[in-house]
Amino acid sequence: MxxxxxxxxxxxxxxxxxxxxxxxxxxxxxxxxxxSFSLFGPKDLGVRYTHEDYVSALEKTGMQIEFEGMTGEELEEYKQNAEKKSINDYNFEFSDYQEKQFTLTAEESTALLNEIAPGFWWFDNLQVKVLPDGTMEGSSTADIGRLKTDLYSDVAGDVPIPLPDTLNIYSKGKISVTDNKLSGDPESFYLGAVPLSEKYLEEDSVNTMEEYFPRIYTVVPGLEINSLSSNSEGEFVFDGVIPQKVSVTKK
Missing domain, CATH: 1.20.5 (Single alpha-helices involved in coiled-coils or other helix-helix interfaces)
Known part of the structure; x- marks a missing residue:
């Protein structure tokens, strides 16, 4: 009771x-x-690549990379434990520019983006693919801290909210590049598990993206992307002028 x-x-x-x-x-x-912004890993798009995919991508582009005198297998071994570095601490020499036309599979594209410059690249665990309707998907962990210092120091202070140093991002939409100019029609964009509000996918925001995103690829002087698109085979299609030799030395 x-x-x-x-x-x-x-x-x-x-x-x-x-x-x-x-x-x-x-x-x-x-x-x-x-x-989810950075701890749980970026969205898995199911793209798996091998070393052979990277070798195939390099052969198609024709590019030869030399870092501090290292090339080939020596450079590949060094890359396994390479620390992240700022592009501002190194000298980059690009030469032997040639016009190239080639296609890359999702695996080759993913391999090239992850392996060509892991010590300087601002995106880890990156995957890209083309869907049957031509829509492109991309997923990665972005190094926000280095992006702000390396490429966007002039506008980093304009971001209205504080961002972590690393950020998982996922995007889906129609994207193309013509004469180095990016055109995008985003369908969705995620920061971690959080979808970006639709108001940030409208024309004004897309125009801002189209203005600042090209800094990532135009960091290579003299690079000319006549066109970058996709085909019905789910491949990325490139036409442009790229350097065949790249030499990197510490300042």
Whole structure:
């Protein structure tokens, strides 16, 4: 038999338990949202590449890379444990520019983007693919800290919200490049597990993206992308002028 005092005490105890449980759920949700920005890995698009895909991509582009005197297998071995570096700490010499036309599979494209300059590239675990309707998908972990210092120092202070140093991003939409100018029709864009509001996918925001995104590829002087698109085979199609030799030395 319970007395009135015991009933009130039980209710208070139950209420504390409920408040604690709700608090844990809220904290867990906050951790999930923020943690998904970088801790849980980017979205897996199912693209798997091999070393042979990278070799094939290099052969199609014709590019030869030399880093601090290292080439070939020596450079590949060095890359396995290469630390991230700022492009501002190195001299880059690009030469022997040639006009090239080639197609790359999703595996070759993903291999090339991940392996050609891992010490300087601003995106890790990157995957790209072309869907049957020509829509392109991209997923990676972006090094926001280095992007801000290497490419966007002039506008980094304009970002209205604080961003973590690394950020998982996923995008889907129609994208092409003509005469080095990017054109995009984004369908969706995710920061971690959080979708970007549709208002940021409207024309004004897309125009801003088209203005600043090309800095990532025009960092190579003299690079001319006449066209970059996709074909019905799910391949990326390139036509342009690219350097055949790249030499990197420390300043």
């Amino acid at each position: 319970y007395v009135a005092g015991d009933t009130i005490s039980d209710k208070k105890g139950n209420m504390k338990f409920v408040i604690l449980a709700v608090g844990l759920v809220v904290l867990g949700s906050i951790f999930w949202v923020y943690g």
